[in-house]
């Protein structure tokens with residue numbers, strides 16, 4: 001039923017708890033989005049699940065194998081596209097693929113056949129003879145992805161596959177991930193782009209090593225439904241932010257570009273109250289309306305709640 005089952009995974013680096021008692025279950029063929037800010041513990045979690053890094057405590061089963069007892073078998077059934085995946089600059093697209101294919105596939109003919117198939121599947125035909133160093137950023141990512149699946153793994157770990165590439169390439173990359181999921185491959189994808197969360201079947205949000213949310217994007221958004229969110233435009237924005245932050249009736253407020261997202265108990269009652277407070281401080285409220293929470297609103301909110309809880313513990 002589950003392809004990945006992690007139970008209490010913990011990794012400490014000295015005093016730092018990089019991953020803290022993390023448990024999760026992922027079904028076959030799912031796209032699992034693993035989100036969190038930089039330093040949250042995403043890469044460390046992936047490296048443990050891939051059998052590359054031994055946890056301090058806890059365990060996981062990945063594709064029927066224990067990461068503690070059978071890490072070599074785990075490596076056979078997974079593909080891993082690391083955050084800084086290494087392509088050989090001086091090799092062509094095809095040569096890079098053959099190199100990775102031959103690491104796993106001992107049979108040369110099978111490796112060649114598999115490479116040809118993958119070149120077709122990922123539309124790399126026009127670039128086959130190009131040196132990797134001459135590829136655009138998006139194509140380098142596409143080639144890295146192809147290298148990571150050339151041995152036909154059943155589970156694919158991707159560590160920030162869309163980081164630093166342009167929006168069009170990001171979309172192409174996601175199209176390819178859907179195609180892989182369509183073939184029954186389970187995908188574990190990390191990203192810090194919140195809007196990519198919506199593309200996943202399930203998302204986990206990790207914050208300072210702890211998994212603070214794990215559900216479908218829809219249900220995660222509903223966790224904020226007990227509160228309302230307002231979208232405000234006010235001038236000057238920073239001053240409006242400072243004032244709202246100090247009001248006891250405001251649950252949370254965050255700046256997004258030239259807008260504020262304000263979490264309140266109830267929108268209709270809050271708007272006139274906010275308007276009055278801002279105007280009495282000489283701030284112009286240009287616009288105020290209730291909005292649906294975005295995934296990012298929820299995560300920011302969850303992170304703050306978690307931060308407050310910890311503040312109280314200490």
Ligand SMILES: Nc1ncnc2c1ncn2[C@@H]1O[C@H](COP(=O)(O)OP(=O)(O)O)[C@@H](O)[C@H]1O
Nearest residue numbers: 013016018036037038039040041042043044045
């Ligand atoms: N090999 C290591 N030695 C010491 N600290 C590490 C090591 N790897 C990661 N860390 C620390 O663990 C935390 C989580 O890192 P990482 O898993 O890379 O986060 P993310 O991928 O979410 O950005 C960070 O504070 C990072 O500095």
Ligand SMILES: [Mg+2]
Nearest residue numbers: 042043083159
């Ligand atoms: Mg990382």
